[in-house]
Amino acid sequence: MDFLYYLFAVCGFLAVVLALEGLFVIWDTYRGPEAKRIERRLRSVSAGGGSSQETLLLKQRALSELPAVERALMRIPRISGLDRLLQQAGSETTVAMFLASVGLMALIGLLLPALFKLPSFLGIILAAVLAGIPWLILLVGRAARLRKFERQLPEVLDLISRSLRAGHSFPSGLEMVANEGRKPISTEFRTVSDEINFGISVQESLLNLARRIPSTDLSYFVVAVLIQRDTGGNLAELLDNLARLIRQRFQLFEKVRALAAEGKLSGWILGALPFVMAIIINVINPNFMSVLWTDPVGLNLAIGALVFMVLGGFWMWRIVKIRV
8 A cells, every 4th residue: 555655656746747847848949048049040040130240140151161261251341242143143152262263264364465475455355354254154144043933933823822722821832832843943942931930930931032032023922922911812813813924924025035136136246246357357467457456546446446346235235125
């Protein structure tokens, strides 16, 4: 009898201790100091976090693998804008490596005229042209990635709409896109889904997505979802209409692109023709072309021709560039 009494007493004591421990673990998981610290850190690393110095440091990728170079780059104004361009292009290159490639290309441009005994002013032109090549590759890669993102957006809207009609929640639809979508849109929606799972609100996660991806169609999607969450309505039907609108805009864009193709081709031909002819004439008769950089009058004519060619190219680009 005494043994059973002590056994029940010990079991009761252990049950009370375990219950208190369980309550403490639950409280510590959701309301404890560690949980609050993790929540602050998650909000800091998200794109919509606060603007404090700690937040900015947590948000930014490493600008360089060398701490000294990192500190030097941090002093440059708006250096984070270049890092954002690299991220939008899907590049894993750091800012330091990108700037080093730009400097190396400029140095090559400065040294080429000395190696081939050409006029020194050509070194400045070559340095500017070669230094612009990494920037051109970056901007072209960024534009291609954003264009691919926009092309995939209607399919994503259809997928989310079907998931809503099947009874899934909106965050579940976003997770389906992250798991079943194609890159680059699946990568961005994976970030949105992870932020929601970590406790960040759907509204803030979508706004973070709109900040990361400068797309008009994506902004329409984010605004439509946020308004629907406040006012109510059929979100699945809204997404279907938005997907149809985006597809119609793409069709109109393709028609405009076909109509402007002739003007673009003419611009490329007119822009390349003087350089091609200059190379051919220089190969046939070098003394005839050398007047353009050996004689002061010829040098002025060459500089004036280049300036007017740039202005003409810019003017033709503005003519054939039609916003849809």
